[in-house]
């Protein structure tokens with residue numbers, strides 16, 4: 001079953017927790033005992049309705065804790081799709097959390113209070129979504145019950161957001177008028193808004209087309225492991241295992257190994273369920289070649305017609321995630337796909353103000369949560385693509401050599 005990852009970020013009290021609770025509840029992804037606990041807490045608080053945000057906030061304390069980055073991941077499934085929600089706070093001091101949540105997302109859910117319209121947080125979250133090339137945005141105009149389910153109020157928010165969205169690079173933007181509290185258009189179609197002819201939020205999440213968002217034209221296979229079993233019967237087997245990051249590979253295809261430049265031809269492609277005649281992203285496969293050439297972990301198999309870039313000088317847009325600013329001359333492990341090399345930050349071009357997308361070229365000492373364009377110099381060649389071409393081979397993280405802390409996440413330009 002297809003998996004859709006989406007991020008949510010909103011400003012305080014937009015109703016994010018209530019919305020996520022409503023999605024889980026109405027799609028029947030909640031366990032009875034969790035629901036019973038929420039009902040009881042709501043009663044204790046003297047509420048007339050069941051406070052669904054308690055459900056989300058309760059789950060929030062059970063969240064997966066990253067060592068440096070705190071993003072609450074939540075999982076649910078319907079008969080049509082599986083979902084992972086990366087729930088991040090929208091405040092500027094949590095930019096790094098938003099970047100982490102957005103880096104693998106297929107879709108960003110932007111929540112707007114119908115009474116307030118577009119606010120700073122809305123813009124910031126949308127900018128991050130566009131910088132990280134999230135292909136789809138769904139703008140949920142929430143609390144429609146508080147504006148009498150008015151079409152005019154909804155249209156005003158749509159207009160306001162569209163005026164802002166002209167500045168960002170996201171192709172697919174949709175709008176859904178909802179009430180997370182009352183349940184309108186979240187899972188079930190609303191009877192209170194007959195003027196809205198679109199689908200409910202869940203229906204959109206279940207059916208939005210995401211397969212074509214993968215890059216199927218430029219063949220990329222980062223080698224994760226070299227398999228060479230020593231048992232006698234396999235003595236001539238040498239396979240390269242990993243996950244395809246782009247394009248299509250078939251037995252018989254001519255390939256080049258980068259960065260070495262050696263060439264060969266694919267003999268076979270194996271998967272857990274047997275050999276295949278065709279493999280594409282995001283399949284995990286093991287590839288064998290007709291020649292016994294030198295291939296190691298961190299190399300990339302590509303096809304001749306569309307080669308990635310290979311360089312030791314790399315321009316990237318990064319989000320600085322560490323509390324400590326970079327020290328002059330500090331060395332960082334640069335990790336991209338399965339490759340890891342040493343690097344230093346050679347130059348800082350500018351900082352990007354994520355409220356306005358303006359470049360700031362003066363005063364470029366880097367602080368936590370800032371987006372910065374930098375040049376890295378590595379000790380060995382790196383194989384990469386521009387992020388806009390491929391989100392997997394185009395992304396990187398920097399890990400501090402001495403503390404082992406992830407200090408930055410970024411995209412190649």
Ligand SMILES: Nc1nc2c(ncn2[C@@H]2O[C@H](COP(=O)(O)OP(=O)(O)OP(=O)(O)O)[C@@H](O)[C@H]2O)c(=O)[nH]1
Pocket residue numbers: 010011012013014015016017018019053142143144145146178179180181182
């Ligand atoms: N009337 C109305 N109230 C809503 C709606 N959605 C949320 N609320 C209320 O708005 C308040 C904030 O909702 P939350 O879900 O806690 O908001 P949040 O954005 O998750 O806030 P944080 O958890 O602080 O990030 C609560 O009192 C909700 O009951 C809605 O559709 N209509």
